[in-house]
Amino acid sequence: MKIQPPKWACRFLEWYCNPQLLEEIQGDVYELYQRRLANKGRSVADRKFVWEVLRFFRWSNIKRSKTTYHPSNNTAMLKNYLKVSWRSLVKNKGYTALNIAGLAVGICCFILISFYVEDELSYDRFHSQADQTYRVKEIFESDGVGERSASVPFPLAEALMTDYPSIVKNVVRFFNFQAPSVAVVNEENDQEFNESRLFFVDSTFFDIFDFKVLRGDIKTALSEPNSILLTESMAHKYFGDEEPLGKFLKLQGQENLKVTAIVEDTPLNAHFQFDFLVSFTTLKSFYDGQYPQSWYWNPCWTYLVLYKHRSPEDLEARFPEFVQKYFHQLIKDDVTLELQPLTDIHLHSDLDYEIQPNGNYANIRVFISIAIFVLLIACINFITLSTARAGKRAKEVGMRKAIGSHRNQLIKQFLIESLLLTVVAVGFALILLKVSLPFFNQLTEKSIAFNLLWNPLFVAGLVLLTFLIGIISGFYPAFVLSSFKAVKVLKSAQIGSNGVNFRKVLVVLQFSISIILIISAGTALKQLQLLRSNDTGFDQEHVLMIPVSRSPIAQHYEAYKNEVVRDASILSVTAVEEIIGAKHQVGNYQFEGNEESKPFPRLFIRHDFAKTFGVELVAGRDYSEDYPTDDTLALLVNEQLVKQQGWPSNEAAVGKKFRWFGDENGRKIVGVVKDFNFVSKHHPIRPLVLDLDLRDQAFDLFIKYMAVRISGQNVKASVARLEKVWKKNMPERPFDYFFLDENLKSLYKSEEKLSKVSVIFSGFAIFVACLGLFGLATFTAEQRKKEISIRKVLGGTVPHIVWLLTSNFSRLILIAFVISCPLAYWILNSWLSGFAYKIRIQPDVFMIAGAVALVVAVTTISYQAIRAAFTNPANVLKNE
Incomplete structure (x- = not known):
């Protein structure tokens, strides 16, 4: 009593x-x-x-x-919960280590990808007027052929300000001669380089974009002709520790520009990067005292700011009449102008003539999915191992209930235990994050700093993430453990089979996700391999591209070409408007049978183009120096243009007449080349015109590169020969070059990042899943040790016992494989539909993924199975 x-x-x-x-x-x-x-x-x-x-x-x-x-809500009870939870975690070191390792890796992966996604979504949002800023884009197409341009004509900016002053608050233009690089020289110390990130910009640049000026007057820095702004790194590159303000740099060997300000290096989360900004009025000295007034040529990236009370639709509604009023008669019926939000450019823009390659929002969705999947697998590990240990904790629950604990108190106890373990896992995740962040930055070409984690939003997000993981991971185990009946548990300490079945479902779910990730990674690698393959219709290996736009090459081209080809290692030389396989321009041509001209993709070229790039001629003849009038009367087209025009055959196209910009008839197609990928494989092959341009002034605008094919036997000697002859003919212009095949690989950086991230994080996913599997195998071996010992006494062999322990798990992996295959096929088929050139999804990638998952899982399980099989049965049975 x-x-x-x-x-x-x-x-x-x-x-x-x-x-x-x-x-x-x-x-x-x-x-x-x-x-x-x-x-x-x-x-x-x-x-x-x-x-x-x-x-x-x-x-x-x-x-x-x-x-x-409620006693459990007071400080004493909370301390008690924490104390009991900590003792439970310390007592079960193996279980705790597996859970912490899995959660730490999952959380670290999640944070890394969150960093990447946040960085991608932050592009251009640091500008104070970002929400009001738009870029004007020009759609110039007819019958689906033409261009979708990120740039527009020179006079468009001023016309918009004049015609719509109540809508357009401000406007700024960017221009770079459409040249891959320009020569910048400091004559005082003989520092000279070819620079690719130099732009002419209007004086309103800093009224629209918020870049920090370190030294100089921001209001007047771009207001005077021949003014140049340098970034901090460029100031150090050209002037060292000297004060650059007031000093001069020479541009293109022609104009001396005064340094008026030093600007902070461009943030990496801006969709355009610059090293130099030159006042727009400086251009007048390059174009006979005035800006180009053509409404056909569209080389200017143009940004505008709308008044806050105005919407982009207000201006876009006026664009049709604007086009009809100003654009060239030949093209105004084929041109459409649109506004593109500044903050959408990086992830949602895939236009021709972008300032630099953009990201891809579809890949962002993939990265987010991978992050969630890896974290989900880690949470599943916690649930699986917790329910597996339920039998061991049954007596604890029974005793607690017998002395008066209520179920809600037990639920709180186990949830706090889950939260405590999650907090510890987050701590280890942050250590992993600190270690892995430099490698992740190298992988994704980012410069994400660890201190980004201390951003208030990230801190709040991390706290919320910790709470959610702790609650989600511990919710089911807490309700399972607290549901045990005290009398039943204390009598037998057994639980029903529901927990076993649920764990099987979780294992299947884990490995289904893992196999989907492996299949996706394998497919992404194959797609990248296809995009990067040399099967482009032209030979891109051993071709050097030498930037020559606005260089003195016009007077030396033939002499340079004739001298370098005397070297046996230099096979051929040509010149071309754009990088073959990357870009093109557009020209208006009226072919025989058409009532009016239409825009067609075009490349201006020089003789030996087909020889240098290995382009095959399928009908007619190539341009030849034996025909002096080829540059004014002849034309080469590709097979797609023949099909688009509806001509019966390639041979039938030869001799067809055409007109260019209203010229008189007399020009004819002389040859048809085999289709080749003149732009990236993100786009299908379209009609193409190869136009011979022998004008000296072509190098000021249309011809931007020399292309040199070398034998490849002694690359260094060939490059040295090219540089020596270059300096002999043009000592005032730095020699610069790049290899075509290496440059074309950069077109697929987005896919490369995706494939690398998919492979690496798929590996983490399978690793985390195997941690859970290892814990389950350990638990199973421990639970069945008496059975195993009896089987050994009765003659059971080691292979038989290993099979006994691994077969159940192997069946679960096979079920996961069957479930994951159709899901993976559906996901990948949807992803590949966005590519013009895509692989066929083959069964081998599914079989390899299934085999990898099965082998890794069986290897993980076999360690414990073999260990259990070799245990001395006497040591087990003597205690029973």
């Missing part, structure tokens, strides 16, 4: 607490008294009990005004 606490204590409780509260807490108080009575005598217990009651109320912070009280 239980002895009641002293009457004074009961009266004190009745006075201090209302009846409802007394009813809720008296069980705890009486239990406390019984423990003291069991250890001490009645008088000692009474004294101890007085102290314990006072301390209990102090910890609980109970006030008479309260109407309800």
Whole structure:
């Protein structure tokens, strides 16, 4: 019979607490008294009990005004929960280590990809007027052929400000001669380089974009002709530790530009990067004292800011009449102008003539999916291992319930245990993050800093992530463990099979996700291999591209070409408008049978183009120096143009007449070349015109590169020969070059990043899944050790026992494989639909993924299985 606490204590409780509260807490108080009575005598217990009651109320912070009280909500109970949770985690070191390792890797992967996604989504958002800033784009197409240009004509900016002053607040233009690089020289110290990130910009540049000026007057820096701004790194490159302000740099060996300001290096999360900004008025000296006024030529990237009360639709509604009013008669019916939000450019723009390659929003979705999948696998690990250990904790739950614990108290206990483990895992994840971030930056070509984590939004997100992972991971185990019946558990310490079946479902889900990721990574690699393959219709290996735009090469081209080809290692030389396989321009041509001219992709070229690039002629003849009038009367086209015009055959196209910009008839097609990928494989092959341009002034605008094919036997010697002859003919222009095949690889950086990230994080996913599998295998071997020992005594062999332990898990992996295959096929088929050139999804990538998952899983399980099989049965059975 239980002895009641002293009457004074009961009266004190009745006075201090209302009846409802007394009813809720008296069980705890009486239990406390019984423990003291069991250890001490009645008088000692009474004294101890007085102290314990006072301390209990102090910890609980109970006030008479309260109407309800839950002991688990007070500080004492929270401390107790944390203490019990910590002891449980420390006691089960193996289980804790597996869970922490899995969660840490999953959380680290999630944070890394979150960093990458946040960086991609942050492009251009640091500008204060970003939401009001738009880029004007020009769609110039007819019958699906033409260009979708990120740039527009020179006079468009001024015309918009003049015609729509109530809508357009400000406008700025970018221009770079459409040249791959320009020569910049510091004549004082003979520093000379070819620079690719130099732009002429209007004086309104800093009124629209928020780049930090370190030295100089931001208001006047771009207002005067022949002014140039340098980034901090370029100032150091050309002037070292000297003060650059007020000094001069020579541009293109022609104009001396005064340094008027130093600007902070361009943030990497801007869709355009610059090293030099030159005042736009400086261009007049390059174009006979005035800007180009052509409404046909569209070389200017043009940005505008709208007034806050105006929408882009207000201006776009006026564009049709604007085009009809200003654009060239030949093209105005084929031109459409649109506005593109500044913040959409990096991830949502795939136009011709972008300032630099953009990202891809579809890949962002893939990265987010990978992050969620890896984190989900880690959470599943926690749930799987927790339910697997439920049998061991059954007696603990039974005892807690027997001495009065309620189910909601047990749920809170296990959730706090889950949260505590998650907090520890987050700590280890941050250590992994610190170590892995430099490698991740190298992989993704980013410069993400670790201190980004301390951004208030990231801190809040990390706290929320920790809480969600802890609750989600611990929710099901907490409800499973707390649901055990005390009497049943204390009798048998057994639980039903529901937990076993649920764990099987979780294992199947884990490996289904892992196999999908492996299949996706394999497919992404194959797609990248296809895009990068040399099967482009032209030979891109051993071809050097030498930038020559606006260089003195016009007077030296033939002499240079004739001299270098005397070297046996230099096979041929030509010149071309754009990088073959990367870009093109557009020209208006009216072919025989057409009532009016249409825009066609075009490349201006020089003799020996087909020889240098290995382009095959399928009908007619090539341009030849034996025909002096080829540059004015002849034309080469590709097979797609023949098909687009509806001519019956390639041979039938030869001799067809054409007109260019209203010229008189007399020009004819002399040959047809085999189709080749003159732009990246993101786009299908379209009609193409190869136009011979022998004008000296072509190098000022149309001809931008020399292309040199070398034998490849002694590359260094060939390059040295080319440079020596270059300096002999043009000592004032730095020699620069790049290899065509290496340059074309940069077109597929987005796919390269995707494939690398997919492979690496798929590896992490399978690693995390195998951690859970290892824990389950350990638990299974421990649970069945008596059975294994009896089988060995009765003659069971080691292979038989290993098969016994691994077969169940192997079946689960095979089920996961069957489930994942159709899902992976559907996902990949949707992803590949965005490519003009795509691989066929072959069964081999599915079989390889399934085999990898199965082999890794069986290897993981086999370690514990073999260990259990070699255990001495005597050591097990003697304790049973």
